[in-house]
Amino acid sequence: MEGSRLTYVVVQQGETLAELSERYRTSIEELARLNGGLRQVESGDVIKVGEEAPQFREPRVPTRHVLGFYTGPMGAxxxxxxxxxxxxxxxxxxxxxxWFDLDxxxxxxxxxxxSPTIILELVESARRxxxxxxxxIHNTDQAAGTTAADTLSAVMRSHRxxxxxxxxxxxxxxxxxxVNLDFEQLRDEDRALYTEFVRELSERAHSQGKLVTVDVLGDARKVPYSVDFDYPGLAQSADYLGIMTYDQYKPTEAAPGPVAALPWVRDTLAMALEDGVPPRKILLGIPFYGYDWTIGKAGARALSHEAVEKLRAEHGGVVKFHPTYKVPYMVYTDKSGGNHExxxxxxxxxSMKLDLVRRYNLGGVIIWRLGLEDPTAWSAIRAKLSPIE
Incomplete structure (x- = not known):
C-alpha cells in the first residue's frame, strides 16, 4: 500500500491564499492545516495544496532520475x-x-x-x-544530398x-x-531495426556498467502515436525511455500554440503506459523554453524564460495562464506594429507536469534544456521529485 500523497505548488507573483484555495478547490483553513498554520504566501513559496488517502498500487520508485540537456549559447x-x-x-x-553527431x-x-578541452572540463565538473x-549522440549533422534518417539507416544496416x-x-x-541516444528522425521501415540496434548497444553498455537512455518523439496527435519508435521494445533494453513531450506546436508551423499543453502531455504519457512501457522506465520530457510567433507570419523564434520577461518589460506584454492548456502565454505588439503571441x-x-511524474510513478524527467528555465521551477523539482538519484 502506498502512503498518503501530497500535492505541492509553487506560489506565483501576486497570488493569495484565497486564490489558491479557489483554484485547488479547498479552503483557506485546510491550506493552513497542511502548511503548519500558514496565513500568507509570497512568490516562490512551495506549499502543500492537497492530500490523498493511501492507495494500493505498484511499489513507489525509490528515487527519481533528472536528466538535463546541456549546450552552449544559441544566440542572445x-x-x-x-x-x-x-x-x-x-x-x-x-x-x-x-555535442556529438553521426558523421x-x-x-x-x-x-x-x-574541442577535447571543453569535453574534459565538463566531465571533470560533473564528477566533482x-x-x-x-x-x-544525434543525427543532426548537415551534408548535401542526405537526410538524418538516411544516415541513421545506413549506420544501422552497414556500419553498425x-x-x-x-x-x-x-x-x-x-x-x-x-550514452543518450537522441535520434529524432527514423525511416518507417527501420522501426524494428532501431529496436534491435538499441538492444545490441545496451548489452554492450551494460556489460561495462554504463547507463543507456533513449529519447523518443512524443506526440498524442499522431495516429498511431508511436509510428516512429517502438516504445515498449526500446524500453526493454534501455535503462530509461525519454519521451520528448515538447514542441507540440513546432516553430516551423504558422499557427501559434503551446510548447507542451498539459492535456497533450498527459495523453501522450497515457498512450505509452497503455502500450506496456513500465512507468519506472519513463523520463517525462519537460521544456524550459518558449516560442515567439508574429501573427500572420510563418515560423517562430525560441526564447528562454529570461528573454520572455525582457519582452514583457519592454513591450508591456500581457501574460495569462491558459485555463485548458495549463501553460502561460503572452501577447504584445512590437515597435513596428507587429502583433505577437x-x-x-x-x-x-x-509544477503541474511534475504532478504527472508522481501520479503515474514515473522514473523521472528529461529537461530541454539547462539555462532556459524560470529559476523558481527548481523549487518545484526539489519538492516533487525528491529523493533524486
Missing part, C-alpha cells in the same frame, strides 16, 4: 547551460551535453561539435558535483560495428557514465 535569447548546471547540479542525476560523410564515425555525464567501436572508444576516452513555460506549468 538562448543562453548556454553552464551557469544553470553549476547552480543546480545537486538536483540533477545526469547531464547530457549536446554523414564518414558513416560509423562520431563527429564532435566542441556527483552528476553522471552521458555522451548524447564501426559505430559501436567508435562510441565505446569515445565513452572510455572521456570516462562518460553512459508567446507560448512558454514557468514554474506553475512545470
Amino acid at each position: 535569447a538562448m543562453p548556454g547551460s553552464a551557469a544553470s548546471f553549476e547552480r543546480h547540479a545537486r538536483l540533477l542525476s545526469s547531464v547530457a551535453p549536446y 554523414r560523410k564518414a558513416l560509423g564515425q562520431i563527429k564532435p561539435r566542441v 558535483r556527483g552528476v553522471k555525464i552521458l555522451a548524447s 560495428n564501426t559505430f559501436y567501436r567508435n562510441l565505446f572508444s569515445l565513452i572510455n576516452e572521456y570516462q562518460f557514465d553512459g 508567446v507560448w512558454f513555460e514557468n514554474a506553475r506549468s512545470i
Whole structure:
C-alpha cells in the first residue's frame, strides 16, 4: 500500500491564499492545516495544496532520475547551460551535453561539435558535483544530398560495428557514465531495426556498467502515436525511455500554440503506459523554453524564460495562464506594429507536469534544456521529485 500523497505548488507573483484555495478547490483553513498554520504566501513559496488517502498500487520508485540537456549559447535569447548546471547540479542525476553527431560523410564515425578541452572540463565538473555525464549522440549533422534518417539507416544496416567501436572508444576516452541516444528522425521501415540496434548497444553498455537512455518523439496527435519508435521494445533494453513531450506546436508551423499543453502531455504519457512501457522506465520530457510567433507570419523564434520577461518589460506584454492548456502565454505588439503571441513555460506549468511524474510513478524527467528555465521551477523539482538519484 502506498502512503498518503501530497500535492505541492509553487506560489506565483501576486497570488493569495484565497486564490489558491479557489483554484485547488479547498479552503483557506485546510491550506493552513497542511502548511503548519500558514496565513500568507509570497512568490516562490512551495506549499502543500492537497492530500490523498493511501492507495494500493505498484511499489513507489525509490528515487527519481533528472536528466538535463546541456549546450552552449544559441544566440542572445538562448543562453548556454553552464551557469544553470553549476547552480543546480545537486538536483540533477545526469547531464547530457549536446555535442556529438553521426558523421554523414564518414558513416560509423562520431563527429564532435566542441574541442577535447571543453569535453574534459565538463566531465571533470560533473564528477566533482556527483552528476553522471552521458555522451548524447544525434543525427543532426548537415551534408548535401542526405537526410538524418538516411544516415541513421545506413549506420544501422552497414556500419553498425564501426559505430559501436567508435562510441565505446569515445565513452572510455572521456570516462562518460553512459550514452543518450537522441535520434529524432527514423525511416518507417527501420522501426524494428532501431529496436534491435538499441538492444545490441545496451548489452554492450551494460556489460561495462554504463547507463543507456533513449529519447523518443512524443506526440498524442499522431495516429498511431508511436509510428516512429517502438516504445515498449526500446524500453526493454534501455535503462530509461525519454519521451520528448515538447514542441507540440513546432516553430516551423504558422499557427501559434503551446510548447507542451498539459492535456497533450498527459495523453501522450497515457498512450505509452497503455502500450506496456513500465512507468519506472519513463523520463517525462519537460521544456524550459518558449516560442515567439508574429501573427500572420510563418515560423517562430525560441526564447528562454529570461528573454520572455525582457519582452514583457519592454513591450508591456500581457501574460495569462491558459485555463485548458495549463501553460502561460503572452501577447504584445512590437515597435513596428507587429502583433505577437508567446507560448512558454514557468514554474506553475512545470509544477503541474511534475504532478504527472508522481501520479503515474514515473522514473523521472528529461529537461530541454539547462539555462532556459524560470529559476523558481527548481523549487518545484526539489519538492516533487525528491529523493533524486
